[in-house]
Amino acid sequence: MKIGLVTFQRAHNYGAQFQAYALQKFLHDQGHDIEFVDYWPDYRKGMYDLVDLSALGSAMRPHRKLLATAKSLTKLGLTYPWKKQRRDRFEGFMDTRLNIPENARVSCGTDIPSHYDAYVFGSDQIWRYNKFNTYTGYDSVYWGKYPENSSALKITYAASMGVIPSGSQNNEFISKHLRNFAAISVREKSLRKLIAPLTDKPVHQVLDPAFLLEREQWSQIARQDLELPERFVLLYNLNKSPLAKRLADGVASRMGCEVIEVNSEVAPLKFSRRFFNTAGPAEFLALFSQASYVVSTSFHGVVFSLIYRKEFQALGLGANATRVTDLLADLGIDGRYAAAGEENLEPDLKQPLAYPRIQRKLDALRQQSIDFLEASLNAGPKAQPRLAVGS
Numbered sequence: 001m002k003i004g005l006v007t008f009q010r011a012h013n014y015g016a017q018f019q020a021y022a023l024q025k026f027l028h029d030q031g032h033d034i035e036f037v038d039y040w041p042d043y044r045k046g047m048y049d050l051v052d053l054s055a056l057g058s059a060m061r062p063h064r065k066l067l068a069t070a071k072s073l074t075k076l077g078l079t080y081p082w083k084k085q086r087r088d089r090f091e092g093f094m095d096t097r098l099n100i101p102e103n104a105r106v107s108c109g110t111d112i113p114s115h116y117d118a119y120v121f122g123s124d125q126i127w128r129y130n131k132f133n134t135y136t137g138y139d140s141v142y143w144g145k146y147p148e149n150s151s152a153l154k155i156t157y158a159a160s161m162g163v164i165p166s167g168s169q170n171n172e173f174i175s176k177h178l179r180n181f182a183a184i185s186v187r188e189k190s191l192r193k194l195i196a197p198l199t200d201k202p203v204h205q206v207l208d209p210a211f212l213l214e215r216e217q218w219s220q221i222a223r224q225d226l227e228l229p230e231r232f233v234l235l236y237n238l239n240k241s242p243l244a245k246r247l248a249d250g251v252a253s254r255m256g257c258e259v260i261e262v263n264s265e266v267a268p269l270k271f272s273r274r275f276f277n278t279a280g281p282a283e284f285l286a287l288f289s290q291a292s293y294v295v296s297t298s299f300h301g302v303v304f305s306l307i308y309r310k311e312f313q314a315l316g317l318g319a320n321a322t323r324v325t326d327l328l329a330d331l332g333i334d335g336r337y338a339a340a341g342e343e344n345l346e347p348d349l350k351q352p353l354a355y356p357r358i359q360r361k362l363d364a365l366r367q368q369s370i371d372f373l374e375a376s377l378n379a380g381p382k383a384q385p386r387l388a389v390g391s
Helices: 014-029 062-097 168-177 191-196 217-222 240-255 281-290 299-307 322-331 357-379
Strands: 002-006 034-036 118-121 153-156 184-186 203-205 231-235 258-262 293-296 313-314
Touching: 002 014, 014 034, 014 062, 014 281, 014 299, 014 357, 034 191, 062 281, 153 184, 153 357, 168 191, 184 191, 191 203, 191 293, 191 322, 217 281, 217 299, 231 240, 231 281, 240 293, 240 313, 281 293, 281 299, 293 299, 299 313, 299 322, 322 357
Parallel strands: 002 034, 002 118, 118 153, 184 203, 231 258, 231 293, 293 313
Antiparallel strands: none
16 A cells, blocks of 8 residues: 655654654555655744744744844854754654655645555644744644545544643534544544544544564664763753753762763753764664663653663653653553652662563553554545554
8 A cells, every 4th residue: 555644754853753764664564655745834944954044934023033033043153063963863864764755845735645545644743733933723734634535545643732722613623624534543542532522433542653663673773883881861851851950960870870961952052971962863762772761851752761671750741741641651650750849859769660561561552553553554445443442
């Protein structure tokens, strides 16, 4: 079957690129012909350019546009060599690992190609309510509106919404656009509960695509020649939490090792051994595979801690915490997420996670997720999947 994947394949974000790669790799290994629908809307234009001039095209007042642009240029001047290397690594991963058709990028839903047998929408927060300078609201492309009047099968896999908005207007949009899909699956239990009453189709809960691949498959694309300390605490501080920093420093002190910190961007004037400012996807995987302990403020930091069977503590996700708490609850390790206000958090380093038990639960959930994909892709455009996952 020729399948087009619709997701955030161009985002310079570890989780976004990994979920895209994993779903592509898994479906390819099942014998399907896989390509990404290279949709990248105008409201995202320039997001990952070295020179960020997006403020100039925004609705800001003129003096604020100039101030924001001047700030961006100053920051670039302080970080350029590291920022370019990091950007090149993300672009290189896309070029070598993701099957994105050449010269096929589209920015408008009406230009979505119609030659696929099936479209799989997801994973990641493709259903988020956007709040960009030039665009506010849901993007109907990710809700299956296009291509219109197509007989191709459309399904979602592990779609996510991030922070879930409320209100009848949002529910009307969601209910209307869920009709575009023959089969629906989401990543979080909380999202499943929200949208289940808005459709007459079953809503299934499945694992993030990263779990569809085995640990050894991830290790094959990890960088092999990084010179790293024999023991270190990895701080994946996506949300820049001061508490996460203190926690990582405390754990490292107790373990007698150092901290290596990865953030969502190159931080100006932070170029010590501690900060790995230039990590691309391959370096990220190497860090997780070799870390002695992980502190994460990111959902995918938790995902790869579990894949690599690391001791970890997650915190600092704020309103986005449900994606982590739902997963940890399913695995019976709720305590590995620290709720807000736990200022004196000190993980018990003498009580390791029971990974044999956790892995059995992950294996069962993985098989259910695979069953959903197989049943949905083998169904006709108007058929329902045969298995209700996560019910």
